[in-house]
Amino acid sequence: MNAAREPQAAAGEPLIRMRNLRKVYRKRDEEFLAVSDVTMDIFPGDMVSLVGPSGCGKTTLLKILSGLQSHDGGTLEVGGGNFNPGRDVGMVFQQPLLLKWRTILENVLLPADILHLDRRQATQRAHELLEMVGLAGFDNKYPYELSGGMQQRAAIARALIHSPKLVLMDEPFGALDALTREKMNLEMLRIWAESRTTFVVVTHSIHEAVFLGSRCAVLTAGPARMADCFPIELEEPRKLHVKTSPEFGEYVRRIYELLGVE
């Protein structure tokens, strides 16, 4: 195990504790059970990959964790009661959603501006983050001057600017081509290791879930139910060649089985 994985190994109390979480969407007299029963612990420093078929409630679960949605049943404890979603969560979506009239630096600073953080300190941190995500020197460029992968790295820097305790990513690489996606997976692991923050990443890709996750939560469809949540113990630091190892194949097979697509 490398140093990046130590925090979760040493962690005692979970950052997030979900027990039998349930979510019903209601519209007039119609009800739709989107999440029926999710039980899971997420520890500080974890990189949890959340995988499952389309419509199984992954985004709904992220929205509940981010405080954007309430839940209807079960219990959710985040940060031992000392947690403010507005302050302690960073979000990354499938599209970078950068503001086209702001430079990359100003885009990264957006959450700091909204939270009224000290501008000088935030600017210094933004420069550090841009370096960390491989965008040093791009501070004064505008989004249209960057490739899709570079824009997504800027979006990751933006999600980290206020040093959140939890970063939620919803299909962050879904819009990228296959090769860029592979590179971003490697970047992601490096950023996670350097930031030492807790990440939850939703993905449709079983291979991506195995490659990224220190733990993998598998949800089954209609409505979302936790099929399993298990640690992923692969050679560290993870390099692309691990994808050809028998252990990697075993994890992939396990997820296929859980999803009933053998």
Ligand SMILES: Nc1ncnc2c1ncn2[C@@H]1O[C@H](COP(=O)(O)OP(=O)(O)OP(=O)(O)O)[C@@H](O)[C@H]1O
């Ligand atoms: N605001 C809403 N009102 C009613 N139903 C909703 C709402 N948001 C989501 N749903 C339904 O809840 C279910 C779960 O949706 P959710 O977006 O969480 O799934 P998902 O696993 O993220 O899907 P995908 O992988 O396709 O993005 C879907 O059947 C969806 O139609």
